[in-house]
Amino acid sequence: xxxxxxxxxxxxxxxxxxxxxxxxxxxxxxxxxxxxxxxxxxxxxxxxxxxxxxxxxxxxxxxxxxxxxxxxxxxxxxxxxxxxxxxxxxxxxxxxxxxxxxxxxxxxxxxxxxxxxxxxxxxxxxxxxxxxxxxxxxxxxxxxxxxxxxxxxxxxxxxxxxxxxxxxxxxxxxxxxxxxxxxxxxxxxxxxxxxxxxxxxxxxxxxxxxxxxxxxxxxxxxxxxxxxxxxxxxxxxxxxxxxxxxxxxxxxxxxxxxxxxxxxxxxxxxxxxxxxxxxxxxxxxxxxxxxxxxxxxxxxxxxxxxxxxxxxxxxxxxxxxxxxxxxxxxxxxxxxxxxxxxxxxxxxxxxxxxxxxxx
Amino acid sequence: xxxxxxxxxxxxxxxxxxxxxxxxxxxxxxxxxxxxxxxxxxxxxxxxxxxxxxxxxxxxxxxxxxxxxxxxxxxxxxxxxxxxxxxxxxxxxxxxxxxxxxxxxxxxxxxxxxxxxxxxxxxxxxxxxxxxxxxxxxxxxxxxxxxxxxxxxxxxxxxxxxxxxxxxxxxxxxxxxxxxxxxxxxxxxxxxxxxxxxxxxxxxxxxxxxxxxxxxxxxxxxxxxxxxxxxxxxxxxxxxxxxxxxxxxxxxxxxxxxxxxxxxxxxxxxxxxxxxxxxxxxxxxxxxxxxxxxxxxxxxxxxxxxxxxxxxxxxxxxxxxxxxxxxxxxxxxxxxxxxxxxxxxxxxxxxxxxxxxxx
Numbered sequence: 001x002x003x004x005x006x007x008x009x010x011x012x013x014x015x016x017x018x019x020x021x022x023x024x025x026x027x028x029x030x031x032x033x034x035x036x037x038x039x040x041x042x043x044x045x046x047x048x049x050x051x052x053x054x055x056x057x058x059x060x061x062x063x064x065x066x067x068x069x070x071x072x073x074x075x076x077x078x079x080x081x082x083x084x085x086x087x088x089x090x091x092x093x094x095x096x097x098x099x100x101x102x103x104x105x106x107x108x109x110x111x112x113x114x115x116x117x118x119x120x121x122x123x124x125x126x127x128x129x130x131x132x133x134x135x136x137x138x139x140x141x142x143x144x145x146x147x148x149x150x151x152x153x154x155x156x157x158x159x160x161x162x163x164x165x166x167x168x169x170x171x172x173x174x175x176x177x178x179x180x181x182x183x184x185x186x187x188x189x190x191x192x193x194x195x196x197x198x199x200x201x202x203x204x205x206x207x208x209x210x211x212x213x214x215x216x217x218x219x220x221x222x223x224x225x226x227x228x229x230x231x232x233x234x235x236x237x238x239x240x241x242x243x244x245x246x247x248x249x250x251x252x253x254x255x256x257x258x259x260x261x262x263x264x265x266x267x268x269x270x271x272x273x274x275x276x277x278x279x280x281x282x283x284x285x286x287x288x289x290x291x292x293x294x295x296x297x298x299x300x301x302x303x304x305x306x307x308x309x310x311x312x313x314x315x316x317x318x319x320x321x322x323x324x325x326x327x328x329x330x331x332x333x334x335x336x337x338x339x340x341x342x343x344x345x346x347x348x349x350x351x352x353x354x355x356x357x358x359x
Numbered sequence: 360x361x362x363x364x365x366x367x368x369x370x371x372x373x374x375x376x377x378x379x380x381x382x383x384x385x386x387x388x389x390x391x392x393x394x395x396x397x398x399x400x401x402x403x404x405x406x407x408x409x410x411x412x413x414x415x416x417x418x419x420x421x422x423x424x425x426x427x428x429x430x431x432x433x434x435x436x437x438x439x440x441x442x443x444x445x446x447x448x449x450x451x452x453x454x455x456x457x458x459x460x461x462x463x464x465x466x467x468x469x470x471x472x473x474x475x476x477x478x479x480x481x482x483x484x485x486x487x488x489x490x491x492x493x494x495x496x497x498x499x500x501x502x503x504x505x506x507x508x509x510x511x512x513x514x515x516x517x518x519x520x521x522x523x524x525x526x527x528x529x530x531x532x533x534x535x536x537x538x539x540x541x542x543x544x545x546x547x548x549x550x551x552x553x554x555x556x557x558x559x560x561x562x563x564x565x566x567x568x569x570x571x572x573x574x575x576x577x578x579x580x581x582x583x584x585x586x587x588x589x590x591x592x593x594x595x596x597x598x599x600x601x602x603x604x605x606x607x608x609x610x611x612x613x614x615x616x617x618x619x620x621x622x623x624x625x626x627x628x629x630x631x632x633x634x635x636x637x638x639x640x641x642x643x644x645x646x647x648x649x650x651x652x653x654x655x656x657x658x659x660x661x662x663x664x665x666x667x668x669x670x671x672x673x674x675x676x677x678x679x680x681x682x683x684x685x686x687x688x689x690x691x692x693x694x695x696x697x698x699x700x701x702x703x704x705x706x707x708x709x710x711x712x713x714x715x716x717x718x
Contacts, residue, residue, distance in 0.1 A: 058616060118478070122631060122638075125635070127636045127638070127640065153709045234709035236712070239710075257417060265624035268627050272485065276481050276484070277485075279701075283698060337718040344714035346513065346574070347511060347512045349657055350512045355707060357473065
């Protein structure tokens with residue numbers, strides 16, 4: 001090699017070295033859009049999408065950026081699953097159970113009446129068969145899912161009148177999430193589908209007798225305690241409601257292995273911190289609600305028992321008619337049985353002692 | 360520009376383009392060592408360090424790699440905090456409460472008797488003041504910490520004789536973790552410090568009367584049920600024991616913002632999945648232990664009350680003598696009070712119903 005060639009090659013080596021400097025990024029630039037099913041006002045749930053996209057952005061040095069769009073901005077709040085399936089957006093942040101109309105199996109992805117609690121559901125997803133089974137199920141919808149938050153056990157809602165027994169459920173008009181409405185119907189109640197913004201007025205006027213929403217932190221914002229003081233627990237239809245990130249399969253598969261892992265871990269961070277937000281913020285909200293006149297009461301056992309019986313009967317029927325449901329529910333219900341066998345000992349006893357202790 | 364120059368520049372452009380291909384990475388290559396306090400046999404806890412390093416490696420495309428070393432390999436299992444402080448290793452995976460001898464404040468980082476449960480502790484770290492307060496506290500030790508797993512509420516251990524009241528605690532020799540030993544001593548018990556590998560023999564021979572370890576999944580491996588059948592709950596000194604990743608401050612500060620976020624989210628993923636592993640795996644282990652003869656029993660209320668009273672008295676003394684303790688415990692205990700106020704309603708009632716339901 002002559003001197004001239006040497007210099008030329010040295011120049012190229014210098015360029016290559018410069019190419020390895022932090023200013024130039026190896027990974028492709030990615031721009032995604034995330035459609036949330038939630039309004040910005042639900043800062044805990046909607047906020048989990050912000051946490052997710054912020055972390056993806058940070059971990060990729062700004063090369064992989066995802067814009068977040070509240071429910072209704074790009075598409076209807078409950079249209080986001082179709083948006084992801086069709087690739088209109090690359091990712092959605094939503095509750096799987098909104099889509100039980102497509103297949104009741106979706107409901108198990110968030111919460112079913114008398115289902116797993118928050119920790120148990122996370123355990124089923126990550127160390128049981130939950131994620132594997134749901135990835136298989138969602139494949140037909142072009143979705144790759146990631147757990148993306150949990151609300152914890154929700155409250156049982158706001159009632160204009162006290163619930164003293166199953167007779168008070170008969171004919172009761174209640175705004176309640178879709179799948180749980182099936183159980184309420186079987187109990188003699190009348191589920192109502194009312195947009196979030198119209199619930200307060202309907203409850204005030206008596207167009208509906210009751211409504212459920214989430215828990216103290218979110219419920220407080222909607223002011224239901226002013227028009228229906230009876231605040232019941234537990235929300236037996238949502239013992240731990242999970243939100244998912246739904247990623248379009250083709251968009252996901254096109255990612256580098258680095259970005260795939262970044263999506264996974266950013267989702268885990270959002271999953272952990274959303275539950276933390278609810279747990280940390282609910283207590284003060286509950287105190288304010290009680291100070292505002294909310295009367296916190298437990299559902300009578302007869303109501304819980306009727307709801308449990310109807311839920312189990314519904315699950316039997318679904319297992320007989322829907323192979324997707326049967327496959328996942330068989331695993332889910334076995335897991336649930338074991339979880340409750342174990343949690344009743346040290347977890348429950350520790351918590352019970354702490355809850356009655358003079359702290 | 361003449362044709363020759365054009366060709367030359369095109370060549371350089373080509374090289375630059377090649378430099379942007381996935382094979383060349385912009386981020387600096389980082390090699391860290393992680394010292395775990397745990398043996399490989401504790402696959403759930405030790406495994407969380409593997410999860411963490413695997414995800415850091417994946418997210419960085421192999422540019423940021425961390426080797427994992429079990430307890431004793433690079434330094435003594437409980438010497439890892441000094442290793443991180445001095446920069447001998449860049450990261451440790453350990454339980455803060457091992458270091459209560461340096462300052463009792465460390466104990467709150469994992470678990471203190473009658474403390475927060477797993478979800479509550481995570482909530483305090485991520486949405487309360489926990490992480491902020493501990494980052495300030497650890498700064499003097501050159502540590503930046505990240506929650507890195509939780510065991511959930513542990514069991515209360517294995518006892519050769521039944522515990523019917525506080526009289527059975529007096530003089531009882533028990534292998535128990537350090538900080539909790541302070542409370543046991545105040546109750547009249549005699550805490551023993553015995554390496555993990557020697558506990559079984561000491562328990563078999565009667566050199567000790569009891570031992571605590573973790574929960575069914577880990578306890579089963581050590582076989583204690585063969586020599587001390589009474590398996591008590593709850594482990595009131597560990598209602599949710601957290602493991603942390605301790606990162607050397609200088610090493611952390613030298614990371615790019617991308618790698619800092621990658622460390623944070625990989626830790627969150629490990630935090631979430633470690634709790635999931637324990638929750639998913641404990642039930643089957645408990646069933647096997649019971650089949651093997653373990654007698655699962657609740658501590659009498661008198662024992663719980665004595666332990667609670669002594670714990671609160673200890674915390675008062677520490678608050679009076681240790682400003683670090685006082686600062687963090689004041690926040691921690693207020694948070695704990697609110698958490699238990701809230702959790703007693705819908706979370707506890709939902710769980711209680713499920714635990715008594717015919718599933």
